[in-house]
Amino acid sequence: LAVGAGEVAGGAAEAAHVGREAVTTTREAVAALDTARTDLEAALGPLVAEGRLTEAEAAEIRALLEDSRAPVASLVTQVEDASGRLDELSDGAAQVATGARELADASPALTQGIATAAQGGQEVAAGAAEVSSGAATLARDLCTLAAGTTQVSDGAARLASSSVTLRDGTSELGSGVTQLREGLQQGLTRIPDLDPDTERETARTIGNPVEVVSDTMARAGTYGAGLAPFFMSLATWIGAYMLFLLVRGLSSRALSAGAPAAWAALGGWIPPALIGVGQVVVMFSLVAFALDIRPVHPIGTLLLLLLASATFVAVLQALNVWLGTVGQFLGLVLMLVQLVTAGGTFPWQTIPEPLRSLHRVLPMSYTVEGLRQTLYGGDLGTVARDVAVLVAVLVVALGATTYAAYRQRVWSPARLQPELVL
Template sequence: MTAVRLAVSELRRLATGTMPRLAVLAMALVPTLYAGLYLYANHDPYENLDEVPAALVVQDEGTTTTDSVTGEETERTFGADVADELEDDGGFGWVETTQQDAEVGVRSGRFDAALIIGPTFSADLVSAGEFDPEQASLTLLTNDANNYLAGTIADQIVGQVRDSIAEQVGTEAADQFLRGFASIHTNLADAVDGAGQLLDGSRRLRDGTDDAADGAHDLAAGARRTAEGAATLDEKVGPLVDAVDRLDDGAGNLSSGLDDLRDATASLPADTRRLADGAQEVADGDAEVARYGRQASAAAHDVLPALDAVRDGVDTALADRLDGLVADGTLTRAQADALAADVQDQVTPVLDTQRAQVTDSVAQVDDASAQLDTLADGAQQVADGADSLADATPALADGIASAADGADRLADGTSRLAASTPALAEGVGRLADGTARVASGASDLADGTDRLADGSADLADGADELRDGLAQGLGQVPDLDDETRTDTADTIGNPVRVRDESLSSAGTYGGGLAPFFLSLAAWIGAYVLFLLVRPLSTRALVAGRSGLATALGGWAVPAAIGVVQVGLMFTVTKFALDIDPAHGLLTALFLVLVSGTFVAILQALNAWLGAAGQFLGLVLMLVQLVTAGGTFPWQTIPEPLRSLHRFMPMTYAVEGLRQLLYGGSLDAAGRCAVVLAGVFLGAIGATALAARRRRVWTVTALQPELVL
């Protein structure tokens, strides 16, 4: 009840006097004026596009098209068709003019855009039918200095015109193509009949040539067998002579080479043994050097303890000497300590530097010792390998000597064989020549009759395939009636139909912006309230009321005015602007929640920060303008603004209103309501803490640094 009494007291304060009442009424109307004017101005801007001036320049000279079936010629001027389509229903207020006037008009702002249709437009459109294709082009002239969106809309309009022209030209080309099939179908039918007659004659020719071929083959068979035997023998003997000669040469080369190898390897066993002995001596030397390296490493490691002992001795001697000087009165204890510190400052860095150098040297000696050990191991492995090689070389030398003796005997035998083979080859050659001439004549006769028989058979098969192929092709060539041909050409020219199915629809451009502008208006309405309403009651703070009661009492009055604000705004939106929500009651209740939450946020900012809080509320509104995703999808905004999207309360206000206004998901709207309710509770809690904190009056509270 304390919060209610505080709210009533604040309301009485605001209602005292005519000007305060008028101020409250004005603040109640601010959101309605803001959202109403914005939505009214942007209700359906596309409906009045015909008021936007645009220039149309038609330079098309037209072209002549020839029907591929009938040969009939037709004059076509597609540029005039485009102009008629744009002037009938082309979006803008198109004015046909010259290119010079259009360019001057776009530059000066008299025209927002200009479309130029070139002189070869029609000729380029039909050039594909002449197999000399050229893309037809439209020149769109825009000037963003006049209006950026006008240029964007002009791009869309010209794109629709281009699609319409492409559909028309594609349909006509498809119709010509399909009508050509009718002529092809008739000609193929005549070709099928001719192929049948050719097949009958070729079959009779094939039967006669088969009989002649059989006799010729019998004659050629005997002669061919004799010639083949003689030729085979001749083929065997000829390579035999060459092979025997190559064998003789190879045997001689092998014998000579093995003799040379035997002579060269005679001293190999002794040489490999000397190599093994030398490698062992190297390995022994490396092992001795490695042992010395390990001794040096051990000695180096003894240096560091000795150096540390010297340093400790110096420190002890210095301390004893200073104690003696103090004891005999030469120095005071303070002087002795100061002198000891000076000595330490000068001596210690030097000793540390020397010890670091000794440590580095010890590490280098350790590395060298490890490398010497590795070298010694490698040298021993080399010595072991050389010893194994020396053991194996005597057997290798004996094998080479045996191979040389065998090669000498092989060379003697191949020489005798090579001397006797030429006479054998000469006799076999004379026999092969005679039988080949006999077989050649018989083969020529048989080949001629075979070619004749094969040709007649191929002719019959080809005629058969020709007839079947033509018959099959005749069945595949479409023979369409006029209605089917027209429907098919229309489908080829425009193969895809887009069917627009919307799960929910905003209706108009203004309806699409309504969630954003209503949310923004609610924030502005809450913001202006605290230009007049105090966030916390001074009387309640002085009286020591509880923080929560004081916070709720300060929130209740602006929240009640906020209900009036959103009520007026909802009424104007629904009845005056004809934006009919899919869920009217839920939309109104959600707007009340949005307004109450925004009031709580701004109350908390004002309660904690005073005039700075009012400024921060304005900054927060600006941030939410670009992060709430009220116009473009929020995913399109850059970082770091995109990361703020989920943390701004207006995000959930816009999303919830979208679902309720357009008939979207009630679950999604409910989730947005839960988030806003959580923000409301957090803001009220923050205001309660501020009220509790402000029970203690400070100099800053009594005389603030900044007052708005």
């Protein structure tokens, strides 16, 4: 603003200088007309005396000369008046430039109000542009005036128009300066003066605008308690697996005696299942009392472990009855596969296919999931679904063993006298 106001003051000073030159030019034009009238008077006297002109013609020539001098004399008065106004405008612009320079010196402390004062600055720039345009118009008009006295009247009209434009621009400049002052004053009132506590709170909010809140539906409490469902399920499977290294899946005596296939299958399943009950009770007691992992639903946890043990016994019995030694090996392989697919140590959703599909069909997955609900206090609806799946696996495994017992009621020579394999 200070630089622009200085330029406006310089332009106004130049306009005032041109106005003074215009006054000088018009005065010289009047003086030239007076000299021409004197010379004409001197020339007309001899012509009248010689009879070459009549007195009436000489009087008419003098009247024409007087008529041409009157507009020029009037123009001199108008130009002098306009020059005086230009001088006043130059002085006012110089004062505005001085005030703007002082304002610029004080502006570093008001930087927060500059955004509010931008509109006033734009209007000041517009007023300065109009002042510059008026000065250019004035310069062109003065040049036109100097070109000849025949266009003096037109130049005077343009000079008057330019003076009006200058006056309007000066008015807008003053209005813009007023708006700038008011905007700076408003900006000063909007600068916050915060106390130290508010400053610290503001900095803390800017530095950490988001607060993370965790909400847990169920919690294991310790790392060991978190792994308990997996290792308890694994121990149940291993206990069932070890039992069929000691007992047979079907009794040959019951088959040779012609007992029903279902009774023969149950007769091979009940003894290891009862031993599995003892294993589960001992394991549950150690986990609950020795390791101090207290289930939220202790009865539900114990019942789910008993069902899992009975199911695992039935699955391993069916594998042994159908495949024999190969079935025992396959039970070991299934245990290793379920170490990965059961989701006990890491989310099963992260494993690739086809292991992810095996998670959905192997029984240990549902045992781990159900134990998590009963140990930590989760969704009992999930426990009901897991129990239904384990019961279904138990029924299918016992059905497969029953069908195998039905088939083995027919004795072949190979079964009566098996080959000796070295």
